[in-house]
Amino acid sequence: MLIKRADRFTHSDVTPRALYLDRRRFITSGLVGGAAALALMPRSARAAAPSGQPLAAQKNAAMSLTEAQTPFKDATTYNNFYEFGTDKEDPSRNAHTLRTRPWSVKVEGHCAKPRSFDIEELLKLAPLEERIYSLRCVEAWSMIIPWIGYSLSALLKKVEPTGQAKFVEFITLYDPEQMPGQKKGLFGWSGIDYPYVEGLRMDEAMHPLTLLTVGMYGQVLPNQNGAPVRVVIPWKYGFKSGKSIVRIRLVSEQPKTAWEKAQPSEYGFYSNVNPTKDHPRWSQATERRIGEFRRRKTLPFNGYGDQVASLYAGMDLNKFY
Amino acid sequence: MTRRGRIALKALAWTVCLAPLGWLGYLAAIGDLTPNPISFVTNTLGDWTFRILLASLAATPLRILTGWAWPISLRRLLGLFAFFYALLHFAVWLMLDHFFDWAALGADIVKRPYITVGMAALILLVPLAATSTSGMIRRLGGASWRRLHRLVYVIGVLAALHYLWLAKKVNPEPYYYIAVLALLLAIRIGAWIRHRLAGRDPTGSPRASTPARPPASS
Numbered sequence: 001m002l003i004k005r006a007d008r009f010t011h012s013d014v015t016p017r018a019l020y021l022d023r024r025r026f027i028t029s030g031l032v033g034g035a036a037a038l039a040l041m042p043r044s045a046r047a048a049a050p051s052g053q054p055l056a057a058q059k060n061a062a063m064s065l066t067e068a069q070t071p072f073k074d075a076t077t078y079n080n081f082y083e084f085g086t087d088k089e090d091p092s093r094n095a096h097t098l099r100t101r102p103w104s105v106k107v108e109g110h111c112a113k114p115r116s117f118d119i120e121e122l123l124k125l126a127p128l129e130e131r132i133y134s135l136r137c138v139e140a141w142s143m144i145i146p147w148i149g150y151s152l153s154a155l156l157k158k159v160e161p162t163g164q165a166k167f168v169e170f171i172t173l174y175d176p177e178q179m180p181g182q183k184k185g186l187f188g189w190s191g192i193d194y195p196y197v198e199g200l201r202m203d204e205a206m207h208p209l210t211l212l213t214v215g216m217y218g219q220v221l222p223n224q225n226g227a228p229v230r231v232v233i234p235w236k237y238g239f240k241s242g243k244s245i246v247r248i249r250l251v252s253e254q255p256k257t258a259w260e261k262a263q264p265s266e267y268g269f270y271s272n273v274n275p276t277k278d279h280p281r282w283s284q285a286t287e288r289r290i291g292e293f294r295r296r297k298t299l300p301f302n303g304y305g306d307q308v309a310s311l312y313a314g315m316d317l318n319k320f321y
Numbered sequence: 322m323t324r325r326g327r328i329a330l331k332a333l334a335w336t337v338c339l340a341p342l343g344w345l346g347y348l349a350a351i352g353d354l355t356p357n358p359i360s361f362v363t364n365t366l367g368d369w370t371f372r373i374l375l376a377s378l379a380a381t382p383l384r385i386l387t388g389w390a391w392p393i394s395l396r397r398l399l400g401l402f403a404f405f406y407a408l409l410h411f412a413v414w415l416m417l418d419h420f421f422d423w424a425a426l427g428a429d430i431v432k433r434p435y436i437t438v439g440m441a442a443l444i445l446l447v448p449l450a451a452t453s454t455s456g457m458i459r460r461l462g463g464a465s466w467r468r469l470h471r472l473v474y475v476i477g478v479l480a481a482l483h484y485l486w487l488a489k490k491v492n493p494e495p496y497y498y499i500a501v502l503a504l505l506l507a508i509r510i511g512a513w514i515r516h517r518l519a520g521r522d523p524t525g526s527p528r529a530s531t532p533a534r535p536p537a538s539s
Contacts, residue, residue, distance in 0.1 A: 074356035086492055088355065141357055191491020263490050281433060281487065283425070290356050294420060 052219035057128040057148040063209065064132035065303075070143035072217045074290050079224050080137065081243060082192060083172065083179035090181070091224035098178050098244065100228040109169075109250035112160035119228050123214055125158070126150035130218070131211060136273045136302045138237040140287045147232050148215030153206045156250075161202070165250035168205040170231060170242035172196035192262050198242035199255035199269065200233065203311055209234055209304060235304040237271045268321040270312075273302035277318045322391055334395050338402040341369045342409075359417045366410040371480050374403040375501050378477055382508035397453050400473070404450045407443050435486035442479035445472050477502050 081091040084098075105122060108114040117125070128148050136142045156168070174195035176182040182194045204210060211232040214221055221227040226243025233240050239259055249255075259267035266280050275285045275298040286295040301308050312320075322330070345362060348354050355361040377399035380392040419426050429436045449470055451457070458466045481502055484495040 071356075078356040082491060086489075088357070141360070185493060191489070191493075278432075281435060283429065283433075286425070288357065288359070293359075293417075295418075 052217075052222055054218060055128065055148055055215040055220050057130040057215065057218075060129040060131050064130070064146075065134060065144060066132075067134070067144050068291075069132065069146055069217075070290050075143055075145055075216070076222050076224060078290065080139075080238065081181075081224055081226065083181045083194070083196065083244070084224065085181050092222075094180060095223035095227075097180065098173075098223045098227065100223065103228050103246075105229060105245055105248060107155065107159045107248045107250075110162045110165035110252060111250050112162060114159055117155070117158075122155070122212070122229060126154040128214070133209075133211070133232060133234040134302055135232070135234065135238050135241075136287060136298065138239055138267075138271070138279060138284075140282060140284065140298075141290055142287045142302075143290050146217055147211055147213045148218070149211045149213035149232070151208045152210045152212040152231060153208065155212055155248075156205060159250070161250050164252045166202055167251050167254055168200050168202060169247075169249040169251055169255040170198045170200075170245050171247040171249070172198075172242055173244045173246045192258050194258075196242060196258045197255060198231075198240055198257050200240075201254075201311075202250075204233070204308075207308060207311065209307055235272055235301040235308045237273060239267070240271050270317070270320050272308075272312070272317060272321075273298060274300060274317055274321065276300075277321050322394075327391075327394060330391060330395065331398065334398050338373060338399070341365065341406075359413065363410060363413050363418060366406055366413060367484070370403055370406040370410050371484060371498055373399055373406060374473075374477060374480060375498065375505065377403055378473065378502070378505050382505050382512075385508055385512045401450060401453060404446045407446055411443055435483050438479045438486070439483040442476045442483060445476050445479070449473060449476075474506065477506075 077092040078088045079091040080088070081095065084091040084094040101119065103119040104116045105119070106114075106116045127150065129150055130146050130148050132144060132146045134142055135145055172195050173179065174182060179194075200210065211234075213226070213230050213232045214228060216222075216225060221230065226241075226245075229245050230243040231241050231245065240257075254269055257267070257269060260269060273284075278284050284298055287298045288295050299305070345354070345365060349358075377396055380396040380399070383389065383392040415421065415426065419429075430440050431437070449472060452461060452466065452469060461469065481495065481499045484498060488495045
């Protein structure tokens with residue numbers, strides 16, 4: 001595999017000679033037994049930070065946090081994108097098989113002007129903004145990431161949703177050749193029913209914070225982060241933010257989302273960040289910010305309560321989790 | 322087995338059991354414990370606790386199947402290493418992950434079934450580790466010692482539940498461990514039934530028992 005794709009690696013990907021020799025010496029020193037070395041070796045083959053294509057964007061300070069940003073390397077090597085494997089470092093190793101051109105996103109359903117948008121058109125549909133958001137994973141860790149994109153509402157307005165459009169469904173690419181994690185495993189094992197589907201209520205989708213995202217850290221989205229286009233909904237757990245989107249449907253019924261289907265007892269449709277509503281198996285009261293040692297308290301709506309709490313007025317969010 | 326062979330075997334077991342720790346130390350030294358080091362170290366130590374526990378549980382079935390005596394000579398070493406890794410796994414959770422937040426830890430142990438069974442497995446390992454010396458085996462007597470150490474089956478099942486309940490449903494890995502555990506238990510149960518039918522006592526004494534079949538070579 002490596003040989004076939006050798007042209008994808010630059011000189012900076014090569015392990016420095018000193019490190020290589022050091023590792024050699026370490027192994028031969030006898031500390032590492034054969035079995036253990038075999039079992040743990042893949043973890044050392046970590047992909048270097050991709051040197052992506054720059055993407056210009058206007059900083060949107062009003063919608064940005066001022067906290068320290070998560071290092072680019074951490075945000076691009078510690079990912080949940082099961083289409084490329086279930087280990088955190090799998091997407092950064094495997095997502096090179098994703099072809100992000102040509103790419104189009106079909107927007108359809110209850111709207112006056114359903115149509116397909118080519119990725120080049122999407123990049124120019126509205127002025128690109130940089131917004132620094134907090135990303136809170138349901139697994140109780142978080143990152144601060146400078147995303148590039150514009151409010152999803154700009155795209156949705158183009159197709160003129162009708163009154164019947166109550167929900168928006170996001171559908172990720174389904175292509176097991178490009179996304180090896182979608183292949184069925186041993187005994188037909190498949191935890192998630194692909195393609196990955198996520199959804200929002202119409203008012204959530206039209207909220208200015210909901211970002212149609214095409215870049216991060218001043219560059220085009222790396223494959224492992226959901227290239228070429230994804231959504232980011234900062235007040236919800238990370239899995240709500242569908243990646244590598246090929247279809248957006250305006251529907252009248254609440255969509256059945258991928259995690260709801262896989263484990264209905266653990267994942268609800270709303271999945272707003274909520275420190276008082278524990279995941280059935282772990283507490284959501286605290287989180288570990290990547291790069292920090294001590295846990296910090298999780299904030300309701302991931303700190304975006306002032307902007308979004310009104311969307312849920314009168315709703316029992318411990319029931320509609 | 323010759324004295325030199327026994328020493329070589331023990332040395333190999335020590336090396337293999339210490340290697341994961343050495344590897345973690347090496348990754349820590351080069352600053353490559355992933356962007357979420359505490360989680361990575363906790364999970365790695367947990368993985369190796371279970372692997373070494375399964376290795377210790379494999380000693381008797383291996384003897385039953387092959388008649389070899391040498392696996393039994395590694396059983397205590399492997400069992401103690403499993404306990405050692407379980408303690409490290411617990412210590413990282415207690416000290417690094419939750420930083421001695423006793424209230425949160427207590428709530429977790431009571432409220433999270435995967436943590437409850439994990440704690441139970443760790444606590445049950447304590448009497449087994451404490452009675453692992455030859456002196457304790459003598460003091461307890463072979464029969465009671467064997468009865469006590471059958472707790473290791475319970476510990477194996479608790480460890481499997483711990484992993485199964487904490488992993489996401491989409492992760493098939495816990496089932497690999499469960500398959501190995503089930504196989505090892507099935508071999509013992511098979512042997513036990515065979516001995517019952519033959520009207521003999523099941524074997525499984527710590528060191529001095531007669532092998533199920535005479536060893537092919539010694």
